[in-house]
Amino acid sequence: MNKPEAQAPANGSINLSRRGFLKGSGAAAGAFVFGFSVPFSQSALAQSESPEVNAWVVVQPDETVLIRIARQEMGQGSLTGLAQLVAEDLECDWDKVDFELVKPGRNRERDNVWGSQFTAGSTAIRGSHEYLRQGGAAARMMLTEAAARQWQVPASECTVSEGVITHEPSGRTTTFGAVAQAANDIEPPKTESIRLKDPKDWRIAGKDKARLDTLDKLDGSLVYGADFSMPGMLVAVPKACPVHGGKLKSFDAEKVKNMPGVKQVVRVDDETVAVVADTFWRAQKALKALPIEWDEGENAKVSSESIAKKLREGLTADTSFIGNQAGDAKDALAKAERVIEADYSYPYQNHAQMETLAATVRWRKNGCEMWGPTQVPGTALEALAEAAELPQDVCEIHTMRIGGSFGRRAATDYIRQATLIAKQIPDTPIKLMWTREEDMLQGRFHPVTQCRLRAAMDDEGNVQALHMRISGQSIMAYAMPQAMSDKGDPVVYQGLDPEGDMALGYSVPNLLVDHAMYNPHIRPGFWRGVNLNQNALYLESFIDELAHAAGQDPLAFRRKLMAKHPKHLAVLEAAAEGIGW
Known part of the structure; x- marks a missing residue:
């Protein structure tokens, strides 16, 4: 699955007793939701604008366990590693684990309960270790308590392994999915009562497991930011002054406005122009033909x-x-x-990430949305709102998987550009796509x-x-x-x-x-x-x-x-x- 993203408290602690985050509109029938998101189906996500309820663990009646991931995956395996930490103390069946990503706007709506969504500095796993394990352990305790109440036995007499709960004295068993709905009525345990597994007993965390983010890459089903499409979408290809610090003096839109597919030529900011067309190829072709005059300034003399x-x-x-x-x-x-x-x-070194910068933005008078990859969803949301000149409350980032980054998408310049263009073409999805040439010239x-x-x-x-x-x-x-x-x-x-x-x-x-x-x-x-x-x-x-x-x-x-x-x-x-x- 390729779904939206969340995060942990900035202080590394977790408030496990906040029932307001476990009860929300639109929860799938019979599902157990702990700490992260209401388990909307993919189609429901596309059709609904209602807020998600953040949660760490979602157990559905079909035994699927959805684990929300706080950090971005950039090829190093952190997404799977983080899910393993939760799954280990949850004692679920790893073969039934999937993941979801949370939008920063949802995080903000929930009083920033997951803290920053910043992903960099090799901190994804070491910065999330304890509270993710606590989240998995607490969810296991709640599911076990739900089963024990149905059997009218003490929870202490029950054990859990691979998503199956067993009452040891009687031999009775049930599954996470069977008690998921009942578990929603269980009060989360206090942090101090949670006991984590001894690492020597780990069977999932730190072990060689199939990665959760590989199959859709191999079969080509994964949609990256550069692949994203939606009805009515146009493509914008930008070009900034080739000398950093230089300015855009002028351009002659008349020369290219009648070229096939061209919809508009826009000034993005003081140094950038963009051609908007119905396809990337046509926008790029028109941009190459566009007469542009630059004011390169004193920096042009630097070598x-x-x-x-x-x-x-x-x-x-x-x-x-x-x-x-x-x-x-x-x-x-x-x-x-x-x-x-x-x-x-x-x-100097260029990031030269495989996927060049891309972001799709739709600007409306009452809100602005972006679909695309970023290492810093929270900061990206701020950049989006600032460029859109709208409150953050009506803006959202639909976080997508990253096709390489190495630090490049810690910057938000491409998000700002996409928003400034979309603002000039209201109510229309605009996908900004950098060429590789622009990437090499305008990198950080x-x-x-x-x-x-x-x-x-x-x-x-x-x-x-x-x-x-x-x-x-x-x-x-x-x-x-x-x-x-x-x-x-x-x-x-x-x-x-x-x-x-x-x-x-x-x-x-x-x-x-x-x-x-x-x-x-x-x-x-x-x-x-x-x-x-x-x-x-x-x-x-x-x-x-x-x-x-x-x-x-x-x-x-x-x-x-x-x-x-x-x-x-x-x-x-x-x-x-x-x-x-």
Whole structure:
């Protein structure tokens, strides 16, 4: 199934006693609904505008278990992993599990009970672990209690396995589906009364199970955002100024208005024009023929060479943001008899996801809807409402599966564009489709950086000081300026922090990690792995250089530097053993 999405509380807790979320209009007869959505059929969803009732577990009379997923699936298997967490403590039959996605507008209507629907940073499973298991366990307890009441026996005498409830003393059995309706009348258990399974007894979570999101990809039935269609829909193909920061001066719509299928040529914003036609091919063909005049501005003079030159200047700049510091690295380096130095660079990277950006928007005076993929449904809803100039209460995102993202759909520029076009053609579904050429030109690129590392070594090859100067672009300065701190952009130092999940795994008596920020006009964005990509490359390449200079085995050299970092050392040892070093 390919259905709409939800999320968990921001604090990771779950209010299991809110019966208002379990009772709602339109529930399928006989179904048990816990924590997520009323189990509308797909046809009912299409025909009904009534609000869904958020729930985590939906058990239908035919034994199908629908599990609502809080995060987006981008190819890494998190959708299945999250469902496994719920199913494990629910004790259902995995072969009868399906999933649904929840719309952010529904989440908002329910007082944001699932918190943010943000999917990034490899947090989908580790950020949802406990409360999803609690949701499954609580649903199991309610279903068991319903069966026990029918049998007039204590629930403590009942066991559950693969969706079958058994009264041990009498041998009587029933199924989840048979007691689903009765379970809706059971008061959810308090969080403190829920007992989760010991991981050693797991049979679903963490096990090799068939993924829930594979079959429809293989048989071609999955509808991606670029595939989506609805009656009366038109297709818009945009083109923005090829120089970031440039402007759209003019275009001559008269030259293409009579081309086959063309419906309209619209100014989207200060830098973008779009052709709207009955098909993608006709819109793209007209766009290529459209005379456009751009004001490229001063940024047209910038080149790869001029950017690289500015970055090189940053390697020796007097001012910088400090991300990690111990001792006095500059002084130790100045006094050292032996200093090893190396410079590295990392270019711009484009996401180049398989499915280019697409979103279908229908704007009406009393509401606006979007059908399409996004990593950030809540933020996408805000962007939709802002561009539509309508309250969020009358806007909705129908979240669709993603055909690749790697961070690109954490941005909402394509949603804004689609909405601005649809607003000019009211009551008509407009599917915005970027060409691959536009995707490559107008991406939110992984930032460009250079790095200089300098280390002082004693006669025995011990590192006495290390200065790591990063020169280059900040994502946060562009995308989230409110996240900047006295360290500048905190994301720059991924893998180099003094403590936490992104801590540096080496100890050096005198250490300085700093950032000379330089932001070219090329728009940056989060790209899978973000700054850890280049930081690991820079640092580990340099550690190899130091080991070579010291005449030591690279593994032994690292072991000494990692002596105070047992987790990092354990990973190093496992890697060494795995490759037979």
